[in-house]
Amino acid sequence: xxxxxxxxxxxxxxxxxxxxxxxxxxxxxxxxxxxxxxxxxxxxxxxxxxxxxxxxxxxxxxxxxxxxxxxxxxxxxxxxxxxxxxxxxxxxxxxxxxxxxxxxxxxxxxxxxxxxxxxxxxxxxxxxxxxxxxxxxxxxxxxxxxxxxxxxxxxxxxxxxxxxxxxxxxxxxx
Amino acid sequence: xxxxxxxxxxxxxxxxxxxxxxxxxxxxxxxxxxxxxxxxxxxxxxxxxxxxxxxxxxxxxxxxxxxxxxxxxxxxxxxxxxxxxxxxxxxxxxxxxxxxxxxxxxxxxxxxxxxxxxxxxxxxxxxxxxxxxxxxxxxxxxxxxxxxxxxxxxxxxxxxxxxxxxxxxxxxxxxxxxxxxxxxxxxxxxxxxxxxxxxxxxxxxxxxxxxxxxxxxxxxxxxxxxxxxxxxxxxxxxxxxxxxxxxxxxxxxxxxxxxxxxxxxxxxxxxxxxxxxxxxxxxxxxxxxxxxxxxxxxxxxxxx
Numbered sequence: 001x002x003x004x005x006x007x008x009x010x011x012x013x014x015x016x017x018x019x020x021x022x023x024x025x026x027x028x029x030x031x032x033x034x035x036x037x038x039x040x041x042x043x044x045x046x047x048x049x050x051x052x053x054x055x056x057x058x059x060x061x062x063x064x065x066x067x068x069x070x071x072x073x074x075x076x077x078x079x080x081x082x083x084x085x086x087x088x089x090x091x092x093x094x095x096x097x098x099x100x101x102x103x104x105x106x107x108x109x110x111x112x113x114x115x116x117x118x119x120x121x122x123x124x125x126x127x128x129x130x131x132x133x134x135x136x137x138x139x140x141x142x143x144x145x146x147x148x149x150x151x152x153x154x155x156x157x158x159x160x161x162x163x164x165x166x167x168x169x170x171x172x173x174x
Numbered sequence: 175x176x177x178x179x180x181x182x183x184x185x186x187x188x189x190x191x192x193x194x195x196x197x198x199x200x201x202x203x204x205x206x207x208x209x210x211x212x213x214x215x216x217x218x219x220x221x222x223x224x225x226x227x228x229x230x231x232x233x234x235x236x237x238x239x240x241x242x243x244x245x246x247x248x249x250x251x252x253x254x255x256x257x258x259x260x261x262x263x264x265x266x267x268x269x270x271x272x273x274x275x276x277x278x279x280x281x282x283x284x285x286x287x288x289x290x291x292x293x294x295x296x297x298x299x300x301x302x303x304x305x306x307x308x309x310x311x312x313x314x315x316x317x318x319x320x321x322x323x324x325x326x327x328x329x330x331x332x333x334x335x336x337x338x339x340x341x342x343x344x345x346x347x348x349x350x351x352x353x354x355x356x357x358x359x360x361x362x363x364x365x366x367x368x369x370x371x372x373x374x375x376x377x378x379x380x381x382x383x384x385x386x387x388x389x390x391x392x393x394x395x396x397x398x399x400x401x402x403x404x405x406x407x408x409x410x411x412x413x414x415x416x417x418x419x420x421x422x423x424x425x426x427x428x429x430x431x432x433x434x435x436x437x438x439x440x441x442x443x444x445x446x447x448x449x450x451x452x453x454x455x456x457x458x459x460x461x462x463x464x465x466x467x468x469x470x471x472x473x474x475x476x477x478x
Contacts, residue, residue, distance in 0.1 A: 025232075028232060029232055029235060029236050030236070031311070032229065032232050032233050032236040032311075033236045033237070033239070033240060034233075034236065034237050034240050034307065034308030034309075034311075034319075035240065035308075035311070036308055036309040036311070037309050037311070037313065037316075039313065041311075058190065061194075061197070062194070062197050062198060062201050063197075063201070065201075066201050066204070066205065069205070070208075070225060071225065071228060071229055074222055074225045074226050074228075074229045075229040075232070075233060076310060076311050076312045077310050077312060077317060077319075077346065077353055078312040078314065078315070079209055079212055079213060080208045080209065080211075080212035080218045080221070080222065081204075081205040081206065081207070081208030081209040081212060082209060084201075084204075084205040084208065085202060085205035085206065085209065088198065088201040088202055088205060089198075089202070092194060092198045095194060096194070127209060128314040131209075131213045132360065132361065133314035133315060133360060133361075134314060134315070134316075134359070134360040134379070134381045135381070136313035136314055140313055
């Protein structure tokens with residue numbers, strides 16, 4: 001499905017692989033901003049990874065999740081493998097449900113994304129609580145809700161490079 | 175079903191690597207292995223150092239806009255505040271100057287007395303001033319990052335204090351910065367004693383910025399407002415550094431222990447300039463059993 005949405009008649013150009021990696025790197029950069037212990041900040045890497053796993057399940061998947069999870073673990077100084085495990089599970093779920101999710105409009109898509117992101121946080125919570133960490137409070141999950149609200153703008157921005165100029169060519173077959 | 179020709183199955187139409195479920199199992203087991211190895215065995219510091227080559231430039235780049243905004247805010251800080259602050263600092267300097275004059279004299283006297291008593295010289299503590307750059311984003315722990323690291327000679331395990339009291343301990347050192355675990359972290363334990371009575375205890379973080387004294391019997395002599403200082407038993411923290419003040423004592427606990435909550439004296443969660451002291455070397459019993467026995471006897475003699 002190479003359209004912005006299932007009902008759209010526009011056809012997207014194929015995605016460039018370097019753009020996927022660049023956007024993930026930029027998300028990592030946003031995550032590493034030293035904003036301190038502010039809750040409610042969305043996990044940009046999880047959001048962008050989820051987007052690409054839904055959009056391009058053959059190009060971005062669990063490998064990318066693992067690599068960026070490890071980088072997050074080091075950047076955050078958290079337990080090694082904590083983010084990697086959560087992102088691998090997120091990428092698997094997003095890739096599995098990709099066909100289903102793409103058949104919905106942006107609002108329903110974000111309703112699918114919310115449980116996936118909360119599940120990612122739950123995996124991390126389980127890992128850390130089983131290694132005697134402190135419970136961060138329910139505000140921890142607010143980040144996922146905000147990330148869900150960002151689903152529509154982020155999918156618009158990340159698809160921008162694939163839009164082709166709308167020139168009408170009468171001789172083109174499609 | 176296509177029958178394999180001469181033992182070979184037909185090649186797939188599209189090469190997509192291993193099946194998703196296989197990939198999932200492999201990566202999840204790799205991640206679980208990393209978690210267990212990091213938590214139980216602490217073997218992964220080298221991997222962390224290696225991969226931090228990738229994340230450190232990103233962290234520096236990510237820190238730039240935040241730093242810019244902050245320095246712009248400081249630039250526009252009003253003159254009056256700076257003037258009063260300057261005034262306060264000058265007054266404090268005069269006060270500290272008199273104390274320093276007295277301390278020099280006391281130091282000399284102390285060395286003389288120690289020489290007379292034939293005791294070992296106390297190790298001079300050298301310290302480095304560092305700036306807290308930011309708090310670590312990991313919501314499950316309480317740590318901050320300071321701007322001094324391996325290149326400035328910071329060692330893991332060094333005590334970190336501010337102008338009032340203990341803040342935490344350096345737990346991880348990177349080339350250019352170091353990670354300090356605050357005393358309010360749940361995993362950070364600190365050997366302390368109650369300044370009024372001399373009772374020794376262990377202090378842990380209790381979440382939301384408070385501290386907890388654990389494993390004390392319900393009949394312990396402790397009141398609200400008591401000062402808690404380091405006992406120096408670990409050999410890492412110097413004895414007598416102020417740590418906390420007792421906030422509440424709950425003797426009705428069902429666990430057989432009294433539940434004591436304390437508030438840290440130092441600005442543990444407000445990040446500013448800190449002092450990283452060189453870690454004291456823990457004296458092992460095998461090193462000089464005689465000296466330890468001697469000091470234990472001396473302590474017993476002093477204690478009523």
